[in-house]
Amino acid sequence: MTAILSDPGTYLPDMEIIESELLEQVLAAAAAFQPERYSGEDIRRVLNQRECSPEDFAALLSPAAAPFLEEIAQKAQQETSRHFGNSVYLFTPLYLSNYCENYCVYCGFNSRNRIQRSRLNREEMEAEMRAIAATGLEEVLLLTGESPHMADVEYIGEACRLARKYFRVIGLEVYPMDSEAYAYLHQCGADFVTVFQETYDLEQYGKLHLEGRKRVFPYRFYAQERALRGGVRGVGFAALLGLADFRRDALAAGLHAYFLQRKYPRAEISFSCPRVRPIVNHDQPQLLTVTEAQLLQVVMAYRLFMPFAGITISSRESRRFRDHVVGIAATKISAGVEVGIGGHAGKAKGDEQFEIDDGRSVGEIYEMLASRNMQPVMSEYIYLGSEQKKGVAANESFNPPGTTPKK
Amino acid sequence: MNNQQDPWTLGGHAFTSRFILGSGKYSLDLIKAAVEQAGAQMITLALRRASQGGKDNILDYVPPGVTLLPNTSGARTAAEAVRIARLARELGCGDFIKIEVIRDAKYLLPDNYETVKATEILAREGFVVMPYMYPDLNAARDLVSAGAACVMPLAAPIGSNRGICARDFIEILIREIDLPIIVDAGIGKPSQACEVMEMGAAAVMVNTAIATAGDVPVMAAAFKLAIEAGRSAYLSGLGRVLANSASASSPLTGFLREGEESGE
Numbered sequence: 001m002t003a004i005l006s007d008p009g010t011y012l013p014d015m016e017i018i019e020s021e022l023l024e025q026v027l028a029a030a031a032a033f034q035p036e037r038y039s040g041e042d043i044r045r046v047l048n049q050r051e052c053s054p055e056d057f058a059a060l061l062s063p064a065a066a067p068f069l070e071e072i073a074q075k076a077q078q079e080t081s082r083h084f085g086n087s088v089y090l091f092t093p094l095y096l097s098n099y100c101e102n103y104c105v106y107c108g109f110n111s112r113n114r115i116q117r118s119r120l121n122r123e124e125m126e127a128e129m130r131a132i133a134a135t136g137l138e139e140v141l142l143l144t145g146e147s148p149h150m151a152d153v154e155y156i157g158e159a160c161r162l163a164r165k166y167f168r169v170i171g172l173e174v175y176p177m178d179s180e181a182y183a184y185l186h187q188c189g190a191d192f193v194t195v196f197q198e199t200y201d202l203e204q205y206g207k208l209h210l211e212g213r214k215r216v217f218p219y220r221f222y223a224q225e226r227a228l229r230g231g232v233r234g235v236g237f238a239a240l241l242g243l244a245d246f247r248r249d250a251l252a253a254g255l256h257a258y259f260l261q262r263k264y265p266r267a268e269i270s271f272s273c274p275r276v277r278p279i280v281n282h283d284q285p286q287l288l289t290v291t292e293a294q295l296l297q298v299v300m301a302y303r304l305f306m307p308f309a310g311i312t313i314s315s316r317e318s319r320r321f322r323d324h325v326v327g328i329a330a331t332k333i334s335a336g337v338e339v340g341i342g343g344h345a346g347k348a349k350g351d352e353q354f355e356i357d358d359g360r361s362v363g364e365i366y367e368m369l370a371s372r373n374m375q376p377v378m379s380e381y382i383y384l385g386s387e388q389k390k391g392v393a394a395n396e397s398f399n400p401p402g403t404t405p406k407k
Numbered sequence: 408m409n410n411q412q413d414p415w416t417l418g419g420h421a422f423t424s425r426f427i428l429g430s431g432k433y434s435l436d437l438i439k440a441a442v443e444q445a446g447a448q449m450i451t452l453a454l455r456r457a458s459q460g461g462k463d464n465i466l467d468y469v470p471p472g473v474t475l476l477p478n479t480s481g482a483r484t485a486a487e488a489v490r491i492a493r494l495a496r497e498l499g500c501g502d503f504i505k506i507e508v509i510r511d512a513k514y515l516l517p518d519n520y521e522t523v524k525a526t527e528i529l530a531r532e533g534f535v536v537m538p539y540m541y542p543d544l545n546a547a548r549d550l551v552s553a554g555a556a557c558v559m560p561l562a563a564p565i566g567s568n569r570g571i572c573a574r575d576f577i578e579i580l581i582r583e584i585d586l587p588i589i590v591d592a593g594i595g596k597p598s599q600a601c602e603v604m605e606m607g608a609a610a611v612m613v614n615t616a617i618a619t620a621g622d623v624p625v626m627a628a629a630f631k632l633a634i635e636a637g638r639s640a641y642l643s644g645l646g647r648v649l650a651n652s653a654s655a656s657s658p659l660t661g662f663l664r665e666g667e668e669s670g671e
Contacts, residue, residue: 082566085432085618266483266510308513375434378463382455382494384487 008206008217015213016178018222018229022259026221029054030200030252038062047071052304057254060301061247069297076300076329079307087377088369089310089332090362091139091169092132096120096159098341100145102212104198106243106276106287109145111211118341118349119150125159127345129166135336135362138379139169142190146175146214153181160188168379171236175213176223182230191383193227194236194272195220200252201244208243224260234268235260236312241290241298242276250298254305261306270310270332271302277316277356292321296328303329315339315356322358323368335365413638415609417587418503418535418556420474424448425604426634427476427589428627429614430465431456437623438468445627449474451505451612454495455481466500476537478505485524492529504529505559506538515565519546523553530554539591542576547584557586559612562603563593566615570599574606581607597626597633604637605645 011017035058042059046052047068052060059065065072097119100109108115120128132140142159144151156174163170171192172185182193199205202217209215224235237257239249257269275295276287290298295317302311313322313330315337326333337356340348360368369376414421428447430438442450454477456465469475477495482488485508492504506529508521517539523546526536535556540546542560550558560577563569571577572593581588587609594600600611611634620626 081432081619082568082615085615086434087432261513266512268512306513308515373434376463377456380453380456382481382491384481384490 005206005210006215008209008215009202011216011219012213015216015219016180016226018225020222020225022225022256022263023218023221025259026252026255027200027202029255030248033058033061033248033251035062035247038064040064040067043068043072046304047075052307054255054258054305057258057301057305058251060304061250061298063247065297065301066293069293069300072297072300072304073328076303077327079303080329080331083308084331086374087331087380088326088374089139089377089380090137090335090365091141091171091332092135092137092334092336092344092362093141093143093173093339094125094128094132094163094344095143095339095341096125096156097144097147097151099147099150100212101147101149102214103210104212104214105208105210106240116349119144119155120342122158122162124342124345126162128342129163131345132336133166136366136378137336137362138167139171139381140167141171141173141194141334143173144175146212148175148177148213153177153184157185157188160185160190164189164383168383169381170383173236176220177226179226179229182227182232184230186231187385189383191233191381192236192268192270193224193232193234194238194270195223195227196238196240196272196274197221197253197256198240199243199249200239200256201248204244221256224256225264228260228264228267234270234310236270236272236310238272238274240274240276241295242288244288246288246290246294246298250301254302257306257309268310269306269308270312271306272312272314273299273302273330274314274316292318295321296325299325299329315358317357319358319360319368323372326369326374327372333365333369335360335362413642415587417537420535422448422474422610424631425610425638426631427451427591427610427612429612429618430469431614432618433623435463435465435468438465439470440624441617441627442470442473444624444631445617446631447473447627449476449503451476451478451614452500453478453480454491454498454500457498457500474503475500476503476505477501478507478539479525480507480509482506482508482525483510484508485521485528488521488525489528492525492534493532496534502533503535503537506536517541517561519543522546523549526550526555527553530556537589542573542580544576544579544583547580551584551586555586557589557609558584559589559591561592562590562599563595565592567593568595568616568619569593570595571603577603577608578606597629600630601633601637601640604634605640607641610634 038059043065046056098109100111104110170190172190173194205217237253239253261269275290311330312332315334342349366376414423424446426445426447427449428445429451477500479488479491488508506525508518509515519540522538526538530536538555539559547558563572589610590603590608591612595616617626
């Protein structure tokens with residue numbers, strides 16, 4: 001395990017390094033961002049343009065945009081409609097394990113938090129998947145706490161192969177890994193990888209992530225690129241708003257995606273827009289407040305900056321907020337959410353990562369969307385296999401590149 | 408002239424409607440009304456949206472008698488397009504296939520090189536191949552050689568509703584390619600659909616302009632009328648268009664008559 005308060009900018013010896021200037025590019029842009037510099041004139045200019053440049057994106061995140069939320073919403077809705085029509089995609093997260101080796105002071109799964117730890121075995125995974133599939137969902141997001149020892153790559157791969165029996169779309173939100181491991185999980189059926197950078201403020205990142213592999217900021221930053229090199233179709237980005245200056249973090253998350261998409265034009269891009277939430281035992285430090293209006297401003301800025309990107313709105317948010325934001329900018333919404341370990345098929349056997357606000361079932365979310373003239377879409381995807389290793393069937397067993405991090 | 412007097416064929420199938428309707432981006436329960444109002448005989452279908460036994464299968468919403476045109480959206484290479492086409496055939500979607508190979512997630516521009524490769528493979532397998540392409544004459548000729556049943560150039564970036572940005576290049580394809588030219592993508596208004604039909608396009612494919620309209624079936628009907636009007640205008644032959652400026656008072660060729668008068 002990493003020594004406490006090691007340099008968060010330094011890789012561990014076993015970590016894959018990508019030679020790139022992307023990180024410096026994003027951090028420099030975030031550092032140069034002066035939110036107070038923008039005026040209403042800048043916002044009006046952006047609203048009259050067809051395309052939105054990185055500079056325009058910065059303007060949309062500035063306080064000057066706050067009085068223009070309605071105008072921005074109108075434009076965001078048009079862009080969303082142009083790219084996605086009235087389709088809204090449904091999914092649910094499936095938490096496989098809540099063991100974690102990191103000490104992130106704001107997270108309910110952190111290694112110092114005394115919670116009920118657990119992980120699903122194969123039978124339990126399948127029971128959960130069967131229960132989720134019975135609700136009509138065709139997309140699942142597999143999550144783990146960040147413990148490569150308790151939930152190694154082989155374990156996650158087994159979950160992916162099982163999930164292929166029940167779902168058409170499999171996303172991953174697990175700890176960052178090397179591209180070879182991503183390629184393995186892609187062969188197992190996963191095609192989308194999301195990694196929250198949490199905050200792009202390196203100094204604050206070091207104060208919030210005190211132990212574990214997650215403390216290594218650049219390894220996390222380049223996770224999406226390693227996943228693309230591993231062959232996945234799409235990658236997701238997020239800043240956990242409220243850990244640091246949310247405007248600067250949202251700018252950095254957007255630019256992170258923007259620069260990576262320029263490098264990998266075929267990559268499908270998505271954003272998640274979480275705010276920090278209370279956690280079990282409530283021992284988190286005082287974090288910054290991001291209001292609903294500010295969150296909406298961020299979501300809409302993502303939409304105008306990258307109109308083709310998917311945007312997921314979390315069950316952390318209230319039903320009122322979620323119901324409206326899917327009509328404006330968000331394109332994907334979770335339903336029937338359980339954030340503990342188990343709980344879809346029976347009683348949860350492990351504690352949850354955070355508290356959710358919107359616990360509506362799949363049927364309830366479906367009805368809500370239909371009543372708002374939106375078309376709920378369970379999946380729009382075909383798994384086309386892996387370029388790396390053709391001909392590997394979903395249920396065929398093959399060896400993962402390494403079941404634990406390299407020593 | 409009504410449609411019945413002006414049929415056209417594609418892959419050995421005769422059609423009277425020249426309006427190919429897209430099925431994406433709007434509510435499934437509007438598909439039937441849109442097809443009826445459009446008078447469409449062919450509807451596209453993203454195979455990746457056709458669920459295999461799940462809730463809300465789009466196939467259940469397509470009225471009987473309409474030819475399904477599955478597309479390969481989601482394919483980033485020729486090999487992936489071929490895989491999707493074969494899957495469409497296995498699922499009973501027929502032999503028509505619209506090839507879309509896109510390896511740019513931002514602008515969604517088609518990859519002509521990979522499209523030609525996929526066309527060649529699928530035409531050999533007996534598919535009626537309808538390739539979506541960037542309007543390039545050389546690539547279009549390659550598609551003809553590869554066995555395409557038509558050529559489907561984009562008018563503007565897909566979903567943009569920006570109209571006939573690629574007008575000059577589409578005109579070249581209409582003049583030079585001896586296959587039906589079906590203008591696909593970017594048409595934003597019925598008047599633009601009318602215009603490409605006046606130019607001599609064989610048919611028009613529309614999706615986003617209808618899907619994002621205030622009233623989907625009504626807009627489908629509007630496109631139907633515009634496409635028919637454009638086709639009739641093309642068949643009748645467009646009239647002479649007079650320039651706004653008056654004729655020059657001293658004709659440039661007047662000197663010829665001066666020569667005659669002087670007997671030179």
